Amino acid sequence: MTIEADVAVIGAGMAGVSVAHELAADHEVVLLEQESRPAYHTTGRSAAMFLQSYGGPEIRALTAASRPLYAEAGDLLTPRPLLWVASAAQLGRLDALATAQPALVRLDPSAAVAHCPALRPAWVAGALLEGDASEIDVLGLHQHYLGGARRRGASVLVGAAVRTGRHTGGHWHLDTAAGPVRAAAVVNAAGAWGDVVAAALGVPSIGLRPMRRTAAVARATAVDRGWPLIADVGETFYFRPEGAGVLVSPADETPSEPCDARPDDVDVALALDRVNEATTLGLRSVSTAWAGLRTFAPDRNPVAGPDPAAPGLFWLAGQGGYGIQIAPALGRLAAAAVTGAAVPAALSVARFR
CATH class of the missing domain: 3.50.50.60 (FAD/NAD(P)-binding domain)
Structure with a gap:
């Protein structure tokens, strides 16, 4: 029928x-x-976040237009600030982001480390804070x-x-x-x-163009659930608290055919290495890993x-x-x-x- x-x-x-x-x-x-x-x-x-500083002008406009509509869906946003961090080599990118989005708050390295003490003071050369970012249910x-x-x-x-x-x-x-x-x-x-x-x-x-994105939850000690989402302005890694561990990603965009995406061990290791370089977390093993396809026009x-x-x-x-x-x-x-x-x-x- x-x-x-x-x-x-x-x-x-x-x-x-x-x-x-x-x-x-x-x-x-x-x-x-x-x-x-x-x-x-x-x-x-x-593991989506509501980030008004994410994406180009069109995406940011649609994000802003979506915010009041979330209220119609109920209590689905949980506050978690976003901290964009930059190494010395990335300060040009940080300056460009600050110019494009003046609502972001500029932080010096010591203030950035105060938000997340696991960051290495010697690595962080500057930061920008989006204080009203949220996790999405x-x-x-x-x-x-x-x-x-x-x-x-x-x-x-x-x-x-x-x-x-x-x-x-x-x-x-x-x-x-x-x-x-x-x-x-x-x-x-x-x-x-x-x-x-x-x-x-x-x-x-x-x-x-489907692109694979990898994420994992790494075992860690002394993780504060109140830490912000930390992302480097070069978009080569991000991490945030997740349960008793830390969610990490190498922010990869690996071309893929449409498929049931699976994480690659190399990408998981890369995420751990990049986060360890910028922090004192000393991540070594993961409890779970996954991948999904983000599809771009x-x-x-x-x-x-x-x-x-x-x-x-x-x-x-x-x-x-x-x-x-x-x-x-x-x-x-x-x-x-x-x-x-x-x-x-x-x-x-x-x-x-």
């Missing part, structure tokens, strides 16, 4: 559930997920949107990979692993598989809007490493594109393809 809907959203990660939630208020929506459960890939492996946000979409009547199909699709008679006809689907509009929110889905629908790709800005060559097809892709923190604004923006509603001025910075 064919499933009928106004809109079929492909992908049940954060992008897909956020736009499905917005659309389901006034439309019949079916959410199609190729895996056995939603949020299996990048969303379910993200990623799964809480995902459940807010997924549960909200269901309560608004959306259907969620897992194990529903899209095999082929064609647009005829004013509708998209999708052949999925869960059966045929007919919808007036399709939203491609398939993350790293966005171009794969495009090929299945017979439309051109947009040049999405060629200009590293999200693609949100209608495909000019395919009637009824809309993109919500290429969020890179910013997809969680900008999800509230970007989901609302993409929904407005689908329905033809006016785009709020605060959200108009994301380009349509």
Whole structure:
């Protein structure tokens, strides 16, 4: 039996559930997920932060527009400041960041070490503080949107990979692993598989580039849960307290095919080495490690809007490493594109393809 809907959203990660939630208020929506459960890939492996100093101007604008929308989702932000640190060789980058974002507070090396005594005074040459940064309850946000979409009547199909699709008679006809689907509009929110889905629908790709990002929790002693997130301005490492240990990453961007990403031992070792160089933590072993795919469009800005060559097809892709923190604004923006509603001025910075 064919499933009928106004809109079929492909992908049940954060992008897909956020736009499905917005659309389901006034439309019949079916959410199609190729895996056995939603949020299996990048969303379910993200240790995301809400950082208003992260990304380019467009990303920062979408982040600012998302902040008031988090209040609608409940208590999902936990304060944790961000401390951008620089070695002597990175002071030029620090100066550039300070110029671009004057709201950041400049700290001298001793003040930086006061925020995180594990930093080596001889390594830290300068720092910038974003005092109102926060940790995001990623799964809480995902459940807010997924549960909200269901309560608004959306259907969620897992194990529903899209095999082929064609647009005829004013509708998209999708052949999925869960059966045929007919919808007036399709939203491609398939993350790293966005171009794969495009090929299945017979439309051109947009040049999405999945990049692997590795993280691990290292065993450590004398960790203060109140430390900020520490990131170097060269974006070669970051760390923060995580339980009784320390979450570390080499901030890698390793090109990858769409896949079930796995951590590479070399990348984990690199994260430990870089953090140990900048701190006195002396990290040696890890309790767990994982990897996810952050998918970028060629200009590293999200693609949100209608495909000019395919009637009824809309993109919500290429969020890179910013997809969680900008999800509230970007989901609302993409929904407005689908329905033809006016785009709020605060959200108009994301380009349509």
